[in-house]
Amino acid sequence: MRTSRRRGAKALFTETKCECGHQNPPLTVLCESCGKPLLDDQSDAPLEMRYDGVTRRSQRPSRNMIDRVWKFFSSVKIAIILIVMTLLASIIGTLLPQESMLLNIDPAVYYKENYGWAGHLYYLLGFSHTYESWWYIGLLFMIGTSLIVCSLDRVLPLYRALNKQQIRKHPQFILRQKLAYRGTLPDAYRSHPESWMEEIRKALAKHRYRVHMDPAGTALLAEKNRFSRWGPYINHIGLIVFLAALLMRAIPGWHMDQYVAFPEGVPVRIPETNYYLLNEQFTLEVYGEEELPESMRESGSLIPKTFETKAVLYECQADCNDPSRKPVLVEVHRHHIRVNDPLSYKGLKAYQFRYEEKPELVSIRAVWMDKQTGQTYGPIHLSMQDPDPHYEAGPYTLELRAYFPEFGLNDAGQPVNLSPDPNAPAFIFLVKGPGLAEEGDIFVYFPREDDKIRFQQDLLNGKLAERFDIRVESRDDVQVSSYVSYLNIRKEKALPYILTGAFICLIGLMIGFYWQHRRIWLRIDDGELMLGGHTNKNWYSFRKECAAMLAGAGIAVDAYRLDREEIKNDRNVG
Numbered sequence: 379m380r381t382s383r384r385r386g387a388k389a390l391f392t393e394t395k396c397e398c399g400h401q402n403p404p405l406t407v408l409c410e411s412c413g414k415p416l417l418d419d420q421s422d423a424p425l426e427m428r429y430d431g432v433t434r435r436s437q438r439p440s441r442n443m444i445d446r447v448w449k450f451f452s453s454v455k456i457a458i459i460l461i462v463m464t465l466l467a468s469i470i471g472t473l474l475p476q477e478s479m480l481l482n483i484d485p486a487v488y489y490k491e492n493y494g495w496a497g498h499l500y501y502l503l504g505f506s507h508t509y510e511s512w513w514y515i516g517l518l519f520m521i522g523t524s525l526i527v528c529s530l531d532r533v534l535p536l537y538r539a540l541n542k543q544q545i546r547k548h549p550q551f552i553l554r555q556k557l558a559y560r561g562t563l564p565d566a567y568r569s570h571p572e573s574w575m576e577e578i579r580k581a582l583a584k585h586r587y588r589v590h591m592d593p594a595g596t597a598l599l600a601e602k603n604r605f606s607r608w609g610p611y612i613n614h615i616g617l618i619v620f621l622a623a624l625l626m627r628a629i630p631g632w633h634m635d636q637y638v639a640f641p642e643g644v645p646v647r648i649p650e651t652n653y654y655l656l657n658e659q660f661t662l663e664v665y666g667e668e669e670l671p672e673s674m675r676e677s678g679s680l681i682p683k684t685f686e687t688k689a690v691l692y693e694c695q696a697d698c699n700d701p702s703r704k705p706v707l708v709e710v711h712r713h714h715i716r717v718n719d720p721l722s723y724k725g726l727k728a729y730q731f732r733y734e735e736k737p738e739l740v741s742i743r744a745v746w747m748d749k750q751t752g753q754t755y756g757p758i759h760l761s762m763q764d765p766d767p768h769y770e771a772g773p774y775t776l777e778l779r780a781y782f783p784e785f786g787l788n789d790a791g792q793p794v795n796l797s798p799d800p801n802a803p804a805f806i807f808l809v810k811g812p813g814l815a816e817e818g819d820i821f822v823y824f825p826r827e828d829d830k831i832r833f834q835q836d837l838l839n840g841k842l843a844e845r846f847d848i849r850v851e852s853r854d855d856v857q858v859s860s861y862v863s864y865l866n867i868r869k870e871k872a873l874p875y876i877l878t879g880a881f882i883c884l885i886g887l888m889i890g891f892y893w894q895h896r897r898i899w900l901r902i903d904d905g906e907l908m909l910g911g912h913t914n915k916n917w918y919s920f921r922k923e924c925a926a927m928l929a930g931a932g933i934a935v936d937a938y939r940l941d942r943e944e945i946k947n948d949r950n951v952g
Contacts, residue, residue, distance in 0.1 A: 398548075405438060407431035411544050413551030413899075425554045427912050429532070430539035436531050451520075451527035460524060464517045471508030474500055478507070478635060515628060522621040529614045540604060545590050546597040547899045547910070555899075555910035557921060557940050563905050564932045571596055571902045574931060578900065581930035585923060587898070597901040607914070609890030616883030623875035634869035637731055641862050645692060645707065648867055653726065654692040654707055660733060660861040661686050685733055687715040687863040691723055715865065729866040740800075742825055744848050746771035757851055760825065762800035774811035777818075781805055785824070785833065802829050813845070823848045896920055907933075911940075 394402040400411035408415055408431025415425065425431070436452035438445070450456060474493060477485045485506055489497035500506060508514055553560060567574035572595030579589045579598065587600040627633035630650065640646050640657040647654050663683045670681065692707035713721040721728040740763065745756035755772030762783065769776040784796040785804035793804070803825055810818040822838045824830045836843040896913045909928075913920045925937040 403433060405433035407433070408551065409548070410539070410542050412546070412548040413544070414548035415550055415554070422554075424556050425551065427555075429535045430543075432535040432539045434531050434535050448527060448531070451524045452531040454528065457521070457524040457528060460517060460521050464514075464521060467508060467514055467517065470505050471514075474506065476506060476508065478510075479637070510628075515625065518621055518625060522618055522625070525614050525618050525621070529611050529618075533608075533611045536607060540607065543599060545592045545599045546901055547599075549901075549903075549908055552899050552901065552908045552910035555912050556917065557911035557913075557924060559907070559909040559924075559928070559935060559940050561907050561933065561935070563902065563907055567932075568905045571905070575900075575902070577931040578927065581927040582898070584930075585927060587896075596903070597899075599897070599899055601895070601897040603893045603895050606889055606893035607895045609886050609888075609893070611886070612889060613883050613886030616879045616881070616886055618879070619882060620876055620879030623872040623879055626872045626875065627870075631869070632871045634726075634867055636867050637864055638867055639734075639862050639864055640687070640689075647694075648726070651726070651869075652694045652698055653710075654694060654705070655721075655728065655865070656690040656692065657687050657863045658690050659688040660863050661688070662733065662861065684716065685730070687730060687865065689713055689715050689721050689728065689865075691721065691726075691728075715863075720868075725869055725871060727868045729868065731864045731866045733864065734862045743851050744825075745851050746774055746776070747847050747849050749845055749847060754849070754851075758848070760805065762803050762825075765805065769807075772811075774809060774814075776807040776809055776821075779806045779808050779820070785829070802826065804829070804833070809842075809846070821846065821848075825850070894920070896923075898924065 394404055394406050394416060396402060396409035396412060396414055396416065398409060398412040398414070400409055402410055402416065407417055407426060410430075410432065413430070415421070416431075434452075435445075436449045440446045440449060474489065474497060480488055485501060489501040489506060493500065504511055504513075552558065562568075563571055563574055575591065575595050575598060579591065579600075582589050582598075582600045585602070587602045589598055589600045591598045634650060636649055638646065638648065638655075640655055642657050642660055645654040645656040662685045665681045665683050669683075689712070690709055691711040691713075693710045694705045695708050696706040697703040698705050711721065711723040715721050715728055715730045717730050720730070741759060741761045744758045744760060745754040746758060747754045753772075755774055758769050758771055758776070759766075765778055765781050767778045769778075780793075782793060782795045782802075782804040783798055784801045786794050786796040786802070788794045793806075796802075805823045805825075807821045807823065808818045809821045819842050820839075821842055822835060824833060824835050829835075894913050894916050896911070898909065898911045900907070900909045902908075909924070911920060911924055921937040921940045924940055925935055928935050
C-alpha cells in the first residue's frame with residue numbers, strides 16, 4: 379500500500395506530459411498548450427481557471443527554509459490573520475490618548491491618576507505608544523512582505539498563462555468551462571466552416587473582442603479587457619507603497635508630531651532639528667460683553683475670539699549641541715501663527731494648538747512696616763526687571779545690595795541666581811534708620827509668599843524680622859501679563875508617498891471593479907461546433923453577449939442554455 383502511494387505521489391510530481399506532446403512543469407493542472415485536464419480528465423466539475431491550471435511556487439513541496447518562508451507569507455490565511463491583528467492593535471491604541479498627545483506630563487503618573495489600574499496596565503503593556511512600538515511596526519512589515527510574496531506567487535504564473543494561450547484547445551477544456559455550448563453548424567456553412575468563422579469573427583469584433591484564428595480557420599480565441607486581471611496586483615502595489623511610506627516615517631527626520639511650549643521672548647529648540655522658534659509676542663483677543671449672548675455673560679469667563687503667535691524661526695549655524703555655549707542662530711522665516719494658519723518652512727509646520735497664562739511678577743507696590751507700632755512708611759515700588767538701588771521709606775532708607783531674579787542656593791549654601799527670569803525674586807537690602815545699627819542691618823525680602831516659606835525669610839532676618847517687614851500694599855499692583863504658546867510641530871516627508879500609494883490603490887480597485895476579462899474558445903470539427911467561455915465576474919451579462927454573437931452568426935440559442943450544466947449530459951468528448 380505504501381509503495382503504491384509513493385508511486386502515485388511520484389507520478390503527481392513527474393508525469394505531466396500531455397497527449398499533445400507538451401511537457402508541463404510538475405503539479406500543472408491543465409496542459410499549458412491544449413488545456414486538457416491532467417489530473418481529473420474524467421470529472422464533470424468546472425475547471426479551475428484562476429491561473430489556467432499553472433502551478434505556483436507556494437504549491438510545490440518545501441525543499442529549504444526559503445521555500446517554507448515563501449509558503450508562509452504567500453498564504454492568504456496568514457495575510458488575513460496579520461491584518462486582523464494590526465486592526466485590533468490599532469483599535470487598542472485609540473482607547474486612551476497616546477503619549478505623544480501629552481504636554482509636559484509624566485505618562486507613568488498620567489495614566490494611573492486618570493484611568494486607574496486599567497490605565498496603569500495600559501501604560502505598562504506599551505499601548506500608550508502603540509504606533510511607535512517595534513511590534514506594531516513589525517506587523518506592518520510582515521503585511522508588506524505578505525503582499526509582495528502573494529503578488530509574486532500569483533502574478534508570475536498568471537502572466538505565463540496569459541502569454542502562452544493556444545488558439546485550438548482540447549474539447550474537454552472547452553466543454554468544462556462554466557459557459558459552454560455544443561451544437562452543429564448551420565447547413566449553409568457545413569461544407570465551408572471557415573466562412574461561418576469569419577461571420578462569428580465579425581460579431582466578436584463588434585463587441586470589441588481581439589480575435590486570434592488558427593491557420594486552418596476552424597478554431598479561434600477571442601478575449602477583451604485582459605488588463606483587468608492586473609487590477610488586484612496594481613492594488614497590491616499601491617498598498618505596498620503605502621505601507622513602505624508608513625514605515626519610512628520611522629526614519630529620523632521623516633516624521634514629527636510633537637507639542638512644544640514656547641514662552642514669550644525665549645527661543646526654544648524644536649526637537650530633532652537644528653531649528654529654534656521664538657515666540658516674539660502672543661496676542662489674545664476676547665469677546666466683549668456686548669458680543670456674547672445673555673446666557674454666557676453671567677458666567678463672567680473670558681472667551682477667546684482670536685489668538686496668535688508672532689513667531690520667528692531660526693536655523694542654528696554653530697554650537698548647536700554644546701550646552702556651555704550660546705548657539706549661533708540665523709533668522710530664516712517669520713509668520714503670525716493662527717488657528718488653521720500654520721508656519722510652514724521646508725516641510726516643517728507649526729500649528730497653533732493652545733495657550734496658557736504664565737504668571738510673571740513685573741513690579742509691586744509695597745510699604746516698610748514697623749510691627750511694634752503698626753506704622754507704615756512708603757510706598758516702595760519694586761521692579762522685578764530693573765530695581766532701583768535706593769529707596770526712601772519715611773525715616774528709613776533701603777539700599778539694594780543684591781538682587782536675584784531666581785533665587786537659589788548652591789551646594790555650599792551660598793545664594794546664587796538661577797536664571798534672568800523673575801521666577802523666585804529675592805531682594806537683599808541694607809536698612810538704616812531709628813532703632814537700627816549705625817552701619818545698618820541686612821534685610822532679605824521675597825515678594826512671593828511661597829518663596830518666603832520655602833527659603834525661611836524670617837529665619838534669615840533673625841531678630842530684625844520680629845520688628846520690621848515689607849508688606850504689599852495692594853495686590854492690584856502685582857502685574858501678571860505673560861503667555862506660553864503651545865504649538866503642534868509637524869513634519870511629514872512620507873506624505874507624498876502615502877498619497878501616491880493610495881492613488882495607485884484606487885486605480886487598481888477601479889480596474890478590478892469596472893472591467894472583466896472575458897475569453898471565448900471556439901473550434902469546429904466535422905461540422906460540430908464547440909464553444910467555451912470564461913470571465914472573472916458578471917456571468918449573466920457574458921452569457922447574453924455570447925448568445926447575441928451566436929445569433930449574429932446564424933445560431934439562435936437561449937442565453938440560459940449556455941450554462942455548462944445544461945449540456946453536460948449530452949457531451950461525448952473523444
